[in-house]
Amino acid sequence: PDNVGILAADVYFPSTFVSQEDLEVANGVSAGKYTIGLGQEAMAFTGDREDINSMCLTVVAQLLEKYDVPKDRIGRIEVGTETLIDKSKSTKTVLMSLFEDSGNDDIEGVTTVNACYGGTAALLNAVAWVESSGWDGRYAIVVAADIAVYAEGPARPTGGCGAVAVLVGPDAPLVINMKTRASYACDVWDFFKPDMSSEYPRVNGQLSQTCYLRALDSCYNRLAAKKTAAAAAAAAAAASAGDGEAEEGGGDKRAPFVLGDVEHVLCHSPYNKLVQKSFARMAFSDARRLKGTGKPLGEGQEEALGKWLDVPAEETYDDRDLEKALKAFAGVSSGAYRNKVEPGCRLSKQIGNTYTASVFANIVCLVCARGAALEGETALVFSYGSGAVATMYELHFRDTTAVTAAAAAAATPTFSVAKIAEAVGLSERLADRERLPPAELDAALAARSHAHALASSSSPSAGGGAGGGGFVFVPGFPLDRLFPGVFYLRGIGGDGVRGYGRR
Numbered sequence: 001p002d003n004v005g006i007l008a009a010d011v012y013f014p015s016t017f018v019s020q021e022d023l024e025v026a027n028g029v030s031a032g033k034y035t036i037g038l039g040q041e042a043m044a045f046t047g048d049r050e051d052i053n054s055m056c057l058t059v060v061a062q063l064l065e066k067y068d069v070p071k072d073r074i075g076r077i078e079v080g081t082e083t084l085i086d087k088s089k090s091t092k093t094v095l096m097s098l099f100e101d102s103g104n105d106d107i108e109g110v111t112t113v114n115a116c117y118g119g120t121a122a123l124l125n126a127v128a129w130v131e132s133s134g135w136d137g138r139y140a141i142v143v144a145a146d147i148a149v150y151a152e153g154p155a156r157p158t159g160g161c162g163a164v165a166v167l168v169g170p171d172a173p174l175v176i177n178m179k180t181r182a183s184y185a186c187d188v189w190d191f192f193k194p195d196m197s198s199e200y201p202r203v204n205g206q207l208s209q210t211c212y213l214r215a216l217d218s219c220y221n222r223l224a225a226k227k228t229a230a231a232a233a234a235a236a237a238a239a240s241a242g243d244g245e246a247e248e249g250g251g252d253k254r255a256p257f258v259l260g261d262v263e264h265v266l267c268h269s270p271y272n273k274l275v276q277k278s279f280a281r282m283a284f285s286d287a288r289r290l291k292g293t294g295k296p297l298g299e300g301q302e303e304a305l306g307k308w309l310d311v312p313a314e315e316t317y318d319d320r321d322l323e324k325a326l327k328a329f330a331g332v333s334s335g336a337y338r339n340k341v342e343p344g345c346r347l348s349k350q351i352g353n354t355y356t357a358s359v360f361a362n363i364v365c366l367v368c369a370r371g372a373a374l375e376g377e378t379a380l381v382f383s384y385g386s387g388a389v390a391t392m393y394e395l396h397f398r399d400t401t402a403v404t405a406a407a408a409a410a411a412t413p414t415f416s417v418a419k420i421a422e423a424v425g426l427s428e429r430l431a432d433r434e435r436l437p438p439a440e441l442d443a444a445l446a447a448r449s450h451a452h453a454l455a456s457s458s459s460p461s462a463g464g465g466a467g468g469g470g471f472v473f474v475p476g477f478p479l480d481r482l483f484p485g486v487f488y489l490r491g492i493g494g495d496g497v498r499g500y501g502r503r
């Protein structure tokens with residue numbers, strides 16, 4: 001199959017949020033610390049009514065319904081999450097309840113775990129499945145979802161909550177380029193969750209930022225090397241085939257790959273400030289790469305960054321002067337940032353870090369911002385999961401008019417960039433949310449902590465098996481605060497079995 005990638009997508013976030021401005025006041029920090037310092041506008045949160053299973057049920061049900069995907073056409077479901085509520089039973093298995101009425105119980109895939117990277121791992125698996133000799137012609141669904149909550153302290157405003165589900169198959173409007181993708185993995189303890197009785201991570205904020213930027217450097221430089229080599233090979237092949245035009249243009253094609261060669265950059269977004277720093281860092285990598293090949297630097301690069309171009313990378317991560325120079329050169333107020341990065345950031349700024357879903361939320365956000373105008377353009381997508389694993393891949397936006405005409409004639413589902421933008425309806429859904437005071441966030445987090453601790457200490461002797469309808473834990477968060485159509489946790493039995501309903 002050709003052009004394998006994302007056919008359709010939907011996003012889910014709770015109806016409740018706090019504004020970062022309100023949080024600054026409530027936490028007694030200086031004005032601007034969260035809104036400018038972290039670059040965030042708001043943070044979505046949910047109480048004890050929702051858990052990771054219910055959120056994934058919601059987003060997958062929405063995806064199937066909005067795009068009229070027949071349930072028997074799904075052959076694989078993979079979930080990426082780090083919001084674990086069970087050490088064995090995967091969230092993927094809970095999603096099978098959505099397929100009972102269709103009789104389709106032939107669906108491969110499980111839940112994949114590594115911090116914020118699980119969704120990308122799931123996506124790469126799904127694409128590889130469709131491209132493999134073992135593919136049976138059906139679609140895959142990839143779900144990335146998390147409830148990001150932190151203990152009280154500086155990390156708490158970098159929480160968030162959200163889920164994204166995407167349909168994967170051939171002839172896609174959003175094509176994933178598996179050939180040029182580049183990864184980086186290492187052993188580091190920057191963010192981890194050793195305490196099963198708590199939802200909160202242990203986090204070394206400073207270390208996690210450096211690891212993120214180190215991974216970004218590696219992935220970006222590796223991807224750039226692959227792109228440069230591929231362009232050189234194509235130019236050489238054209239030259240040996242006697243294509244005079246290609247030979248003439250060969251000089252340009254052999255130039256190292258730089259940010260100017262793509263229209264969009266989408267980075268995992270724990271908070272927007274790190275995305276701003278990432279884009280500037282990529283411009284820094286460009287300058288270093290160009291210098292390394294002896295090619296002339298781009299406009300203003302030598303003046304702005306010359307001092308740091310030969311310094312070993314490890315000595316640059318904590319250099320505040322370099323950070324200032326990068327901010328001036330390719331920071332948030334630069335034209336390049338506004339064009340390439342900003343359009344994909346709105347959703348993450350509004351809902352906060354959604355861990356595995358974050359980079360998917362940025363893809364959906366860009367599609368909603370630009371619609372069909374994206375066709376023919378390319379985005380670089382960077383995914384980072386602490387611990388750590390990271391991948392950068394190219395996402396090509398494609399005009400699917402010819403394929404959709406054929407599919408419509410055969411009465412099979414049709415997919416396009418514009419259809420995703422319309423189905424998601426991002427602006428209306430963000431506007432429908434309810435802004436709550438920070439005290440409500442604290443109450444919701446306290447209720448979640450209580451529920452999590454209780455669930456992880458549940459024992460069958462406590463009685464109240466959920467199978468029989470009895471619960472030892474029943475959520476208190478008001479049901480009518482959830483958006484209509486949302487799945488919710490009815491309760492948890494003494495045996496640890498969870499029951500779900502739909503609003």
Ligand code: ACO
Nearest residue numbers: 030031032033036037038154155158205206208209212270
């Ligand atoms: N106005 C404007 N800016 C301000 C203000 C203000 N009033 N006050 C502070 N700032 C700026 C600081 O200058 C700093 O900016 P800089 O990074 O450009 O230097 C920024 O706000 C952050 O402030 P700090 O004091 O440096 O850091 P803080 O103690 O607030 O912690 C951190 C921030 C480390 C991000 C914390 O929230 C955290 O640990 N979060 C979770 C870890 C995380 O998300 N890591 C990312 C990768 S891993 C993952 O995705 C989970």
